[in-house]
Amino acid sequence: MRNVSIALLGCGTVGKGVIDLLAMNGPLIEEQLKTKITIKWVLIRDLQKYESMDLPEPIMLTTNFDDIINDDDVEIVVEVMGSADFAKECIEECFKRKKSVVSANKDLIADYGIPLLKLSQEHNADFQFEASVAGGIPIVRPMYSSLNSNIIEEIIGIMNGTTNYILSNMTEKGMSYEDALEEAKEKGYAEADPTNDVSGYDAARKIAILATLGFHSAVTFNDVTVEGIENITQEDIRHATEMGYVIKLLAIARQDDDGISLNVHPSFIRKGHPLANVGGAYNAVFVRGNCVGDVMMYGQGAGSLPTASAVVSDVMNVILHFNINITGQREFVWHEVKLKNQSSICAPYYLRMVVNNAPGVLAGISRVLADYNISIRSLLQKDETTEIAEIVILIDSSSDGLVKESLQKIESLSCVRKVANAIRVIEV
Amino acid sequence: MRNVSIALLGCGTVGKGVIDLLAMNGPLIEEQLKTKITIKWVLIRDLQKYESMDLPEPIMLTTNFDDIINDDDVEIVVEVMGSADFAKECIEECFKRKKSVVSANKDLIADYGIPLLKLSQEHNADFQFEASVAGGIPIVRPMYSSLNSNIIEEIIGIMNGTTNYILSNMTEKGMSYEDALEEAKEKGYAEADPTNDVSGYDAARKIAILATLGFHSAVTFNDVTVEGIENITQEDIRHATEMGYVIKLLAIARQDDDGISLNVHPSFIRKGHPLANVGGAYNAVFVRGNCVGDVMMYGQGAGSLPTASAVVSDVMNVILHFNINITGQREFVWHEVKLKNQSSICAPYYLRMVVNNAPGVLAGISRVLADYNISIRSLLQKDETTEIAEIVILIDSSSDGLVKESLQKIESLSCVRKVANAIRVIEV
Numbered sequence: 001m002r003n004v005s006i007a008l009l010g011c012g013t014v015g016k017g018v019i020d021l022l023a024m025n026g027p028l029i030e031e032q033l034k035t036k037i038t039i040k041w042v043l044i045r046d047l048q049k050y051e052s053m054d055l056p057e058p059i060m061l062t063t064n065f066d067d068i069i070n071d072d073d074v075e076i077v078v079e080v081m082g083s084a085d086f087a088k089e090c091i092e093e094c095f096k097r098k099k100s101v102v103s104a105n106k107d108l109i110a111d112y113g114i115p116l117l118k119l120s121q122e123h124n125a126d127f128q129f130e131a132s133v134a135g136g137i138p139i140v141r142p143m144y145s146s147l148n149s150n151i152i153e154e155i156i157g158i159m160n161g162t163t164n165y166i167l168s169n170m171t172e173k174g175m176s177y178e179d180a181l182e183e184a185k186e187k188g189y190a191e192a193d194p195t196n197d198v199s200g201y202d203a204a205r206k207i208a209i210l211a212t213l214g215f216h217s218a219v220t221f222n223d224v225t226v227e228g229i230e231n232i233t234q235e236d237i238r239h240a241t242e243m244g245y246v247i248k249l250l251a252i253a254r255q256d257d258d259g260i261s262l263n264v265h266p267s268f269i270r271k272g273h274p275l276a277n278v279g280g281a282y283n284a285v286f287v288r289g290n291c292v293g294d295v296m297m298y299g300q301g302a303g304s305l306p307t308a309s310a311v312v313s314d315v316m317n318v319i320l321h322f323n324i325n326i327t328g329q330r331e332f333v334w335h336e337v338k339l340k341n342q343s344s345i346c347a348p349y350y351l352r353m354v355v356n357n358a359p360g361v362l363a364g365i366s367r368v369l370a371d372y373n374i375s376i377r378s379l380l381q382k383d384e385t386t387e388i389a390e391i392v393i394l395i396d397s398s399s400d401g402l403v404k405e406s407l408q409k410i411e412s413l414s415c416v417r418k419v420a421n422a423i424r425v426i427e428v
Numbered sequence: 429m430r431n432v433s434i435a436l437l438g439c440g441t442v443g444k445g446v447i448d449l450l451a452m453n454g455p456l457i458e459e460q461l462k463t464k465i466t467i468k469w470v471l472i473r474d475l476q477k478y479e480s481m482d483l484p485e486p487i488m489l490t491t492n493f494d495d496i497i498n499d500d501d502v503e504i505v506v507e508v509m510g511s512a513d514f515a516k517e518c519i520e521e522c523f524k525r526k527k528s529v530v531s532a533n534k535d536l537i538a539d540y541g542i543p544l545l546k547l548s549q550e551h552n553a554d555f556q557f558e559a560s561v562a563g564g565i566p567i568v569r570p571m572y573s574s575l576n577s578n579i580i581e582e583i584i585g586i587m588n589g590t591t592n593y594i595l596s597n598m599t600e601k602g603m604s605y606e607d608a609l610e611e612a613k614e615k616g617y618a619e620a621d622p623t624n625d626v627s628g629y630d631a632a633r634k635i636a637i638l639a640t641l642g643f644h645s646a647v648t649f650n651d652v653t654v655e656g657i658e659n660i661t662q663e664d665i666r667h668a669t670e671m672g673y674v675i676k677l678l679a680i681a682r683q684d685d686d687g688i689s690l691n692v693h694p695s696f697i698r699k700g701h702p703l704a705n706v707g708g709a710y711n712a713v714f715v716r717g718n719c720v721g722d723v724m725m726y727g728q729g730a731g732s733l734p735t736a737s738a739v740v741s742d743v744m745n746v747i748l749h750f751n752i753n754i755t756g757q758r759e760f761v762w763h764e765v766k767l768k769n770q771s772s773i774c775a776p777y778y779l780r781m782v783v784n785n786a787p788g789v790l791a792g793i794s795r796v797l798a799d800y801n802i803s804i805r806s807l808l809q810k811d812e813t814t815e816i817a818e819i820v821i822l823i824d825s826s827s828d829g830l831v832k833e834s835l836q837k838i839e840s841l842s843c844v845r846k847v848a849n850a851i852r853v854i855e856v
Contacts, residue, residue: 021719025579028644031761032576130574136720138566138574145573146558146566148460149740151453216456274726277705291449292564292737295727298702299720309720312577324754333459 001034004319005073007041009065009090010081011050014104014131015042017308018078023056029312033319041068043081069093076126076318078311079103088112095123100327102314104131104307110205110221113212117332126327128314133206134159134283136306137299143213143287144330150289152214155253156428159206161281161302162190162197163229163249167266168279170237171246177232189281199228200249200264207251210285211262215255216333219262224251225342227265236352236421239380239392240268243350246276250426259338261345268350268425274298275428286428294428343401347424348377350394353410354417357389361415365391368413372406374398388417394425429462432747433501435469437493437518438509439478442532442559443470445736446506451484457740461747469496471509497521504554504746506739507531516540523551528755530742532559532735538633538649541640545760554755556742561634562587562711564734565727571641571715572758578717580642583681584856587634589709589730590618590625591657591677595694596707598665599674605660617709627656628677628692635679639690642715643683644761647690652679653770655693664780664849667808667820668696671778674704678854687766689773696778696853702726703856714856722856771829775852776805778822781838782845785817789843793819796841800834802826816845822853 008015022029022037030036039059044050050061060067068074069090077094081087084107091108094101101120103109108116109132120127130140134157143152158164162184169180181198184190196202204224211219229249240247245268252263269276274296278284283301288294300306321328355361362381369376377394384390395403407419436443450457450465458464467487472478478489488495496502497518505522509515512535519536522529529548531537536544537560548555558568562585571580586592590612597608609626612618624630632652639647657677668675673696680691697704702724706712711729716722728734749756783789790809797804805822812818823831835847 017719021577025577025719028579028761029577032644032759034759136717137723138570138725141574142566142570145745146569146738146741148744149449149453149457149737151456216460272705274702274705277700277702289564289737291445291453291733293728293731293734295565295725297566297723297725299723303721305719306721309577309717310574313574316576317573320758326752326754330748331460331462333456 001030001036003036003038004075004322005038005040006076006078006315007043007068007074008039009043009077009079009087011042011044012080013304014080014307014311017304018080018311019056021305021308021312029316033316033323035319035323037315037319040074041071043068065090069097074099075322076100076102076315078315079105080311081105082107084108084111088116091116092119095120095125098123098125100126100318102311102318103129104311106132106202106205106209110208113209114218114334121329124327126318126321126329128317128328130314131307131310133209134285135299135301135303136309137283137285137297137301139210139285139297140213142297143210147287147289147292147295150291152287152289153255154288154428155207155210155214155285156275156426157203157207157210157251157283157285158248158275158278159251159283159285159301160197160203160249161283162194164278164283165189165281166198167229167232167247167249170232170234171241174234176234177230198230200226203249203251203264207253207262207264211253211260214253214287215260216335217260217337218334219260219337223337223339224262224264229266231421232266233421235390236423239350239352243394244271245269245425246271247423248275252426259340261340263345266423268423273428343399345400346397348395348397348427349403350392350423350425351407352420353391354420355389355391356415356417357383357385357387358415361389362391364413364415365410368406368409369395372402374402374406429458429464431464431466432503432750433466433468434504434506434743435471435496435502436467437471437505437507437515439470439472440508440510441732442508442735442739445732446508446739447484449733449736449740457744461744461751463747463751465743465747468502469499471496493518497525502527503750504528504530504743506743507533508739509533510535512536512539516544519544520547523548523553526551526553528554528746530739530746531557532739534560534630534633534637538636541637542646542762549757552755554746554749554757556745556756558742559735559738561637562713563727563729563731564737565711565713565725565729567638567713567725568641570725571638575715575717575720575723578719580715580717581683582716582856583635583638583642583713584703584854585631585635585638585679585711585713586676586703586706587679587711587713587729588625588631588677589711590622592706592711593617593709594626595657595660595675595677598660598662599669602662604662605658626658628654631677631679631692635681635690635692638713639681639688643681643688644763645688645765646762647688647765651765651767652690652692657694659849660694661849663818664851667778667780671822672699673697673853674699675851676703680854687768689768691773694851696851701856771827773828774825776823776825776855777831778820778851778853779835780848781819782848783817783819784843784845785811785813785815786843789817790819792841792843793838796834796837797823800830802830802834
């Protein structure tokens with residue numbers, strides 16, 4: 001049987017998953033490929049840390065990428081390090097030496113995916129990155145090989161397990177944001193510094209990758225307007241529940257004749273919508289094509305073995321391509337990116353305000369909204385104390401720009417203590 | 429730009445969808461392929477029926493398959509006729525003439541998929557059939573190209589829109605089976621003779637195809653044990669709702685060390701499970717891999733444009749293969765099929781019985797269950813009239829064989845009028 005030697009760059013959660021998966025499912029994989037996969041090298045940063053690790057034969061650990069790049073045996077390099085710069089250098093080097101690459105690195109793909117694809121093509125090397133979005137869920141390949149007969153109109157994803165875990169706990173167990181974050185840290189769902197997840201950057205990278213493929217447009221992380229979940233409180237969660245909604249951090253990419261919009265923000269989504277039921281650390285990606293209609297892919301968006309499932313599947317595809325002397329490269333089509341002005345993007349909003357419990361407050365607020373031509377769909381006022389009241393308003397679809405301006409005006413009213421939150425309602 | 433001429437066999441719902449889709453999305457498709465797709469021929473049965481149809485240039489209608497098979501221009505034949513025998517002959521002829529084939533025909537693929545794949549390989553032709561399962565939902569290709577690093581343990585699908593529409597209406601609108609079926613017919617979701625759908629045969633064909641690919645085992649329609657939804661009543665629906673379940677027609681394929689089981693039957697599934705929320709004419713396929721865990725694909729499992737989305741995507745893949753001089757053929761691996769004995773397959777069951785409203789009835793029934801070592805999880809007795817009572821029992825996981833035997837015994841008790849229904853509870 002033919003043998004293909006591969007090298008792993010990185011041996012964290014995903015790298016270990018790849019080693020474990022190949023140990024578990026090796027026979028079935030080899031049977032399908034008629035080829036044996038051997039992990040020859042694993043690149044790590046600190047040899048001491050791995051001294052006691054029980055690695056299957058014949059894996060060699062190295063801290064020197066040269067050992068890998070100079071080894072002609074190595075045909076496929078699996079990059080599971082995360083972070084963009086060093087990974088990019090390594091991958092470029094691989095392509096130049098005609099080694100194919102499988103990457104699970106969303107930071108890298110979101111920012112350098114297209115230049116790397118082009119470089120790989122120049123050198124006739126393969127480049128696969130299914131695991132860079134939503135872990136084990138098949139979405140990258142289906143986007144370009146199964147939904148490609150469609151004009152993609154919308155991609156909406158719950159693509160960050162950490163924030164979904166936090167929001168699910170806030171909804172189901174009535175936990176505060178702080179307590180839910182703390183529990184997510186304890187259970188290993190959130191990192192010590194959770195900014196990347198809770199601020200929405202992680203989801204933004206993933207939606208940039210999917211929008212690039214779905215819309216045939218080279219968008220990057222910087223094109224995404226991002227809001228995190230840090231300001232969501234129990235009050236918001238409770239109001240959402242009462243009104244028949246669930247709050248989720250959604251990554252939303254839309255395309256119409258006027259251009260593309262890319263947003264990550266917490267959103268009200270009606271109970272009963274398939275995305276509303278995606279709980280805990282699960283991910284889901286909802287795609288609307290002009291012919292296929294709505295499709296959704298659901299599964300574990302992170303974790304050692306689920307992510308390794310996508311990585312090894314990519315490795316298998318590269319080997320199947322080797323075996324018939326091709327690369328899996330497609331001539332991707334990239335249109336010029338026409339981004340919509342963020343301030344023109346419309347949605348209904350939920351607004352929560354803390355106001356003085358005094359006459360005339362509601363008149364003042366509704367006057368401002370009327371001045372901006374924003375119409376009120378429903379309104380709820382609750383007296384919190386004799387001095388303070390809470391006003392919750394659902395407004396009809398209004399532009400981001402107008403809503404922001406009107407809220408500034410409302411906040412400047414003397415009777416308004418603060419606009420506590422403004423959350424978009426996603427009607428899909 | 430290169431041109432590829434294709435022919436459609438059939439011009440029903442799906443065939444028309446293919447014509448419409450290519451008219452709508454042609455430019456984007458051609459841009460991706462750097463190839464123009466021209467529908468040259470459409471094979472139909474009755475020329476008169478299509479006389480008034482406004483077909484785009486340069487489509488020619490024919491009732492004679494020879495026109496197509498003898499036309500060397502035609503590189504890809506799209507078979508969207510349905511039914512197995514004539515389609516099979518046509519496709520075999522295509523392969524022998526080195527024409528590639530895209531088929532949406534589940535009857536054909538479920539019964540002859542593997543021999544046809546082999547024939548296509550012998551003649552170096554391409555053979556794609558994404559649309560044969562669950563319409564536009566990407567599932568066939570993801571199964572063999574994205575989940576192939578896993579040992580697939582379980583595939584559970586809601587793969588028949590007609591029955592799902594009927595059951596959803598029975599659940600949400602309290603309709604009787606008969607009324608819900610009538611409405612499904614009126615709305616075009618059910619055919620005049622609905623047997624194929626309501627008896628579960630359609631779902632059985634689809635699960636046979638997915639199990640073949642997922643388990644690397646050449647199973648066919650005949651290996652599936654099938655029960656339809658004809659016996660589901662409002663009583664069953666109401667009891668399910670009260671107990672926190674939803675009734676769905678599930679197609680279930682399972683594989684473990686002891687073998688494979690293939691079943692289609694109505695099932696209790698707990699509310700909150702992603703499959704329980706699949707409503708109306710939507711389909712969903714839930715797959716459990718030993719590494720990826722649970723993934724689910726959801727979308728429209730039928731309909732003109734959704735199904736055409738999968739068909740045209742297949743055509744695009746064939747052309748991309750042409751353009752690099754390959755076929756998309758994989759060396760599929762087929763293990764020997766080891767089917768489990770149906771009577772050994774275990775599940776908890778919901779049992780509904782109509783009994784005489786008399787002392788000792790419950791004692792008699794519970795005695796029989798105890799004799800078969802079947803343990804009762806919960807029990808509900810309702811007096812319907814002074815003479816008749818209804819008994820609903822949830823039993824712990826028990827084998828198909830034992831349950832059948834015990835129910836025969838129970839039905840033979842003089843106090844039992846009938847065992848009205850026995851429905852498996854699916855715990856996933």
